Amino acid sequence: MKQVEFGQLCGTIISELILDLVRNWETWRAGRQLPLRKDIDPVALYRALGQTWLVDCSDLNNIIHQVVGEGIRAGYDDPMMGRSVREVHDPETADYLHQMARLIAAKKCVVYGLSGNKLVDNVRWDVERIALPFASADDGPVTHVLGGSVSVANDRASVIFRTDLSGQFDQGGETIYIPSHTNG
Numbered sequence: 001m002k003q004v005e006f007g008q009l010c011g012t013i014i015s016e017l018i019l020d021l022v023r024n025w026e027t028w029r030a031g032r033q034l035p036l037r038k039d040i041d042p043v044a045l046y047r048a049l050g051q052t053w054l055v056d057c058s059d060l061n062n063i064i065h066q067v068v069g070e071g072i073r074a075g076y077d078d079p080m081m082g083r084s085v086r087e088v089h090d091p092e093t094a095d096y097l098h099q100m101a102r103l104i105a106a107k108k109c110v111v112y113g114l115s116g117n118k119l120v121d122n123v124r125w126d127v128e129r130i131a132l133p134f135a136s137a138d139d140g141p142v143t144h145v146l147g148g149s150v151s152v153a154n155d156r157a158s159v160i161f162r163t164d165l166s167g168q169f170d171q172g173g174e175t176i177y178i179p180s181h182t183n184g
Contacts (some may be wrong), residue, residue: 002175004043006135009112009177015150017048018130022110025146034108035180037144051150057101058136058143062086070148073104100174104133105142108177128152 003011008028013019014066024044028035045052050071056064073080076088086094096167104111111131127149 004177006176006177008112009175012075012112012175013089013128013130013151014114014126015128017051017150018148020048020067021045021130021146021148025110029179032138034133034137034140037134037136040134040146048148052146052148053080054144054146055101056107056143057145058141059165060098060102060105063098063101066086066144088140100131101145103176104131104145107176107178108133108142112177118179152171 010019010022013022025035025040026152027044027167028039028041034115043051048069050069052066052067052069053072056066065080065083065085065088068080078088080088085097088094090098100111103109110128110133113129114126117127127150129147129149131145132146133142134146135141136143
């Protein structure tokens with residue numbers, strides 16, 4: 001796991017949709033350590049909505065999908081909204097998602113990952129992911145995570161941050177950004 005500054009995180013992101021999510025999150029933060037859940041503006045996210053998800057993680061033992069974009073939902077046979085991570089995902093994925101939520105809640109951090117490395121017609125395709133924490137009250141705990149997941153054609157010679165194909169947390173490939181208060 002590598003910790004970076006905000007500018008380095010933004011410079012690493014490949015997808016414009018993921019970058020839009022991060023920039024909106026930073027705007028909504030408005031100098032606070034975390035933006036509030038009520039600050040999420042779906043209009044600002046219109047380009048990325050199909051590739052986004054929002055979970056309620058106020059109970060880290062029962063993370064609930066609140067919003068799931070069509071691009072994410074299309075990969076699943078059953079409805080996701082209103083259902084727990086453990087109901088929707090296989091046990092290994094659910095454990096990974098709970099582990100990520102605990103990290104995000106403990107550190108109040110953004111988590112970024114790039115995984116995949118599938119070669120199609122001599123182009124490397126990766127899945128780029130971001131998880132952005134939100135609170136329900138100023139200086140409160142993380143209660144929600146807004147995320148995005150996008151397949152990207154990756155022609156960069158080297159990518160600084162990479163997970164293995166399974167994207168497992170214990171590989172240490174995720175990158176975190178820990179925001180601080182900027183308004184004192």
